[in-house]
Amino acid sequence: MSSSTEIIKRDFPGVDDSVLDYVNGILEDDDGFNDCDELYEAIGDLLQGLAFDKPEESIRQTCEQLFDLIQSKRVDAPTKNKILNAPINIADLAAEMDNVTKDMKSIWVVERNGPNKVDSKKLEKAEQKIQQKIEKRQENGKVGQTIVPKQQTATASQVINKKDSKLESKNQNRSMDIRIENFDLAFGEKVLLQNSDLTLSYGRRYGLVGRNGLGKTTLLRMISEKQLKIPEHISVLHVEQEVTGDDTRAIDSVLECDIERTRLLSKEKEILKLVNSGNSDAKLTSELSEIYAKLQLIEADKAIAKASIILRGLGFSADMQERPTKSFSGGWRMRLALARALFSKPDLLLLDEPTNMLDIKAIIWLENYLQNWPSTLLVVSHDRNFLETVPTDIIHLHSQRLDIYKGDYKQFEKTKNEKLKAQRREYEAQMAQRAHVQEFIDRFRYNANRAASVQSKIKMLEKMPELKPIEKEIEVKLKFPDVEPLNPPVIAMNEVGFAYDSGVRIFDKINLSGTSDSRICIVGENGAGKTTLLRIIIGQLSPQSGNVTLHRGLRVGYFAQHHVDNLDMNKSCVGVIEEDFPGKPQEEYRRQLGSFGISGPLALQSVGSLSGGQKSRVAFAKMCMAEPNFLVLDEPTNHLDLETIDALGIAINKFNGGVILVSHDERLIKLVCKELWVCGNKTVQSVEGGIEEYKKAVLREIESSV
Structure with missing residues (x-):
């Protein structure tokens, strides 16, 4: 009995002799395995078929022992020269080999009973992997090399109108309309826009829509960075980076955006200092009068009230407005950046997913505020309700071109x-x-x-003009894993109380529960404890009082609010999943990514080169590799396009497990919500009437505070 036979019989008692001979044949006849992984690829699935209850790690240990045995035999084996002592009839030999092959094949079609039944598909797959291994070795020595995805950059080219160029050079162009004609846009080798034209009329509000990855964010960035040329006299502000944290008060951070007011107040301070020191020069008095006149003209005395209204609308209380910017988290600093932009009122305001950082109350306020926006607005948004409220025009990016439509998103x-x-x-x-x-x-x-x-x-x-067939947009489909529902109760919170180490009390005596039928949507103002509640449910935080009871078979899939930021941007989509779930065939990783719309060459791109929505889909795919039977989703719609949000709603409704969802997207809530929980005032309450009733309450609160 060979050592390999002993190892296999030890780890797989009762193995069939036919299967044993086949495995030994692979070990002895192969031209050499470079490492244990190659050996596992060749026979791993076959061994797994012998004992379905064995974990993958145990199968790998068996393969490691077999690989060590092969290596030792290579070192010890002497070189043998075979000498033919008689002529060989090739035709007879071929016929004999054909009979052997048929005999071998007949082994696998015998119907066997018991746990050692071998799956013929797994055997075929094992044979294919051996062939693939041999082919890989022949690929110019590329086996084992890690391909680092290449980071790509955006580029733009544009044909400049001669007439506009002459007016610009003479400083005679006073038009506030923006025309970007005959321009191309690319990201790496991918062409995003070709021979496109974009006209933005002053005072109009444009909503830019289109599928994820087509170039909406890139277009905004090219405009703001002036890589696409627009008239120099038009001021552009792109809300993209969060405010830098320092000792500046939040209210002052907004006020300092008014450069003219800041300059005049600084000059006033200098002159008053000179006057108070005894300088009686009449010119100082005259200059001071001019400053006061200019301050009155720009209504500087109303600036603090205006800034305060904007901050309050975006969720900053009176106390928060006095706090230094360094005391705020990244999400609140993005709100500060938005407040600064709204206060400064540029000629062209560029907003990319402004509702992502806001709760429902702040979104409703922003929608109302932007309806009276005086200059030009270009906003990328996937919030359908926002697009039906704010824009006067919709720009549709598709098929490498831009089409402009009058009216809101519904029109x-x-x-x-x-x-x-x-x-x-x-x-x-x-x-x-x-x-x-x-x-x-x-x-x-x-x-x-x-x-x-x-x-x-x-x-x-x-x-006859040749018309092209109408291109149909590929339907977006998302698919969560098929799981068996759990018997209730699945999640139960009894008299739960929680406070952070700072002493800030978040919850008192919370009693909540969830089942495999649950479709619970959680809403509330930022800071009310929505994410904290989710983290208590999944066990990342421990309550100070009460207890959380979980079903023993519960497997939670948690999509964190900043889950996308934790992905390795330098790795490929496949590599990101393989990092947390190693040892599986690449086809399985790609199949998983394909369930969330990341297929073909896209699966091999670096995560950093993807759009925000595509990164979210990679995060979904990674979350679902563990086959969760209960989903806990914190703001999953951030960066998803409208079609993907609809697909997410459908996928949630088809899912056999329970779902607890934190979202501000009104459309998704309406699609899936069976139960609405509102966080606030250290408690969580169920609201009768759902999202519509909650919105009415928020509107009443906003109107009463104006």
């Missing part, structure tokens, strides 16, 4: 669908006409009496 959808129907009818009518003309040509091509008519029809066909 855009209606007009776009009508346009597509008309284009489809026109295309079908032309194809029918072409077929009719071609039929006439084919029928009478060789008829001398109809030669003139045939020539006329040929010319007609040549002059």
